[in-house]
Amino acid sequence: MRTQSLMAARIAKASAAVLLAVPLAASGCSTIDSLDFGGGPAAPPAEFIGGVVADEPQAAAVARDVLAAGGSAANAAVAGIFALSVTLPSRAGLGGGGACLVYAPGESAPNKGVPEAVLFVPQAPAASVVVNGTHVAVDRPAAVPMLARGLFALHAKYGSGTFEALFEPAERMAREGITAPRALVRDLAVVAGPLAADASARATFFSGGHILAEGAPLMQPGLAATFTELRVLGVGGMYQGVLAHRFADAARDAGGGLTAEDLRGALPKFSPALTVAAGADTVAFLPPPADGGLAAAAAFQTLQQTPAALPEADARAMAVAARWRQSGGDPAAVLAASGLPAASAPVLPASTSFAVVDKQGMAVVCALTMNNLFGTGRIAAGTGMVLAASPAWQRPPLLAAAIAYNAKRGAFRTAVGGSGQAGAPLAVAAALSQALASKPAAPVPEPGRANVLQCNAYLPGDPHRCAWTSDPRGAGAALGKTL
Numbered sequence: 001m002r003t004q005s006l007m008a009a010r011i012a013k014a015s016a017a018v019l020l021a022v023p024l025a026a027s028g029c030s031t032i033d034s035l036d037f038g039g040g041p042a043a044p045p046a047e048f049i050g051g052v053v054a055d056e057p058q059a060a061a062v063a064r065d066v067l068a069a070g071g072s073a074a075n076a077a078v079a080g081i082f083a084l085s086v087t088l089p090s091r092a093g094l095g096g097g098g099a100c101l102v103y104a105p106g107e108s109a110p111n112k113g114v115p116e117a118v119l120f121v122p123q124a125p126a127a128s129v130v131v132n133g134t135h136v137a138v139d140r141p142a143a144v145p146m147l148a149r150g151l152f153a154l155h156a157k158y159g160s161g162t163f164e165a166l167f168e169p170a171e172r173m174a175r176e177g178i179t180a181p182r183a184l185v186r187d188l189a190v191v192a193g194p195l196a197a198d199a200s201a202r203a204t205f206f207s208g209g210h211i212l213a214e215g216a217p218l219m220q221p222g223l224a225a226t227f228t229e230l231r232v233l234g235v236g237g238m239y240q241g242v243l244a245h246r247f248a249d250a251a252r253d254a255g256g257g258l259t260a261e262d263l264r265g266a267l268p269k270f271s272p273a274l275t276v277a278a279g280a281d282t283v284a285f286l287p288p289p290a291d292g293g294l295a296a297a298a299a300f301q302t303l304q305q306t307p308a309a310l311p312e313a314d315a316r317a318m319a320v321a322a323r324w325r326q327s328g329g330d331p332a333a334v335l336a337a338s339g340l341p342a343a344s345a346p347v348l349p350a351s352t353s354f355a356v357v358d359k360q361g362m363a364v365v366c367a368l369t370m371n372n373l374f375g376t377g378r379i380a381a382g383t384g385m386v387l388a389a390s391p392a393w394q395r396p397p398l399l400a401a402a403i404a405y406n407a408k409r410g411a412f413r414t415a416v417g418g419s420g421q422a423g424a425p426l427a428v429a430a431a432l433s434q435a436l437a438s439k440p441a442a443p444v445p446e447p448g449r450a451n452v453l454q455c456n457a458y459l460p461g462d463p464h465r466c467a468w469t470s471d472p473r474g475a476g477a478a479l480g481k482t483l
Helices: 006-017 057-068 074-089 147-158 164-176 183-196 197-205 221-233 241-253 260-264 292-305 309-328 331-336 419-434
Strands: 050-054 097-103 116-118 269-272 276-280 281-285 352-358 362-367 400-406 410-418 451-461 467-471 478-482
Touching: 050 057, 050 074, 050 400, 050 467, 057 164, 057 352, 057 478, 074 147, 074 164, 074 269, 074 352, 074 362, 097 147, 097 400, 097 410, 147 362, 164 221, 164 362, 183 197, 221 241, 241 260, 276 331, 276 362, 281 292, 281 419, 292 309, 292 331, 292 400, 292 419, 309 331, 309 419, 352 451, 352 467, 352 478, 362 410, 400 419, 400 478, 410 419, 419 451, 467 478
Parallel strands: none
Antiparallel strands: 050 352, 050 478, 097 116, 097 362, 116 269, 276 281, 281 400, 352 362, 352 410, 400 410, 410 451, 451 467
């Protein structure tokens, strides 16, 4: 495992550079032929490799293949999420961001067997853009892209092998094309009108004046070229260097209002998870600014006391989230506060979740967003990157995810990622409560969706007791070998 000092050195170098279980079939071919994680040949079908759950099958298959090639959960999450930016750019993309929880068991692990959050939520740019002394019109404010730097930080501390190799599956998928997935086509249908108004988006996601049909070829050569530059120049090149200036110019031309200075100052951070005791186990939730984790912790505490109290849990989640968004402060103190006024969530943007566990018990669960379906609805010309919406323009989603583990055993128990606008926190809390009771996953309350990794006998432990579930109402996949 990488040490924290090495992680810090790699981030500094990048900044300074031109810086439950029904497996579903996934379309697309294997995309990791050139990757080598020191695990020897790909695992035979009968060998336990861990599991992956995601809202899009082709991206899930990339992560599964990384596990089969001997990669860790951190490697698989990075490669799978980059692939997700190709297959589901409506909800995850290089122009957006998110937050991840990482659990690596054992005292020798980078964080000593305690889950940690990697926070790379999309950030608001400077209030105004001035070029040659003239203020530039910003009609669709874009977020500062955080995904690449966030995943680099995750890999630098918890991954193995070279980070650049993890771009290759996504790069190949964007260049050679994929079949338009059901989840993407569903999102296209919701925002077809506004999206078609942008020439680059229209050229990418439409054919003959209509949105791509499910299974139709989807080619993204501009995005492939951007992945190539990131692989060759390093992630730093997107934030300091030629690519950074070109992207900022393209974002400005698309009405997004980003500057090279905005990109230079965008840095992810590691943060302690928000923890709640759950019998012999401990549950770690995403901390603010991924405040859906705080709301999920509040809902989970309510369900611990009364498992059937779903409306009460949802009300508590919304009240806690509203208090934190209004006043900030210490998340633990907000979680413990009583007598909070009732609150209802306003319209919130879409998100998606991605979860991986490997055979050693390392787990990564992420909540990702563009702060709107397809962000601003515009692509930065020449880069293939959909611009995420600025949180100053579009209220950010409640990013919710949790990992349950046993500190005495040093072992993983459960990971849950939630989505579904205001329903994401309750989705995580309800699915987590079911999993910790060793019950099969059941559909969580609407509009929430939950992706679940569950090992009732822990990992390391008996892999026969592990199962993965993608929300059956979605179009995702649960992949891996459970013996």
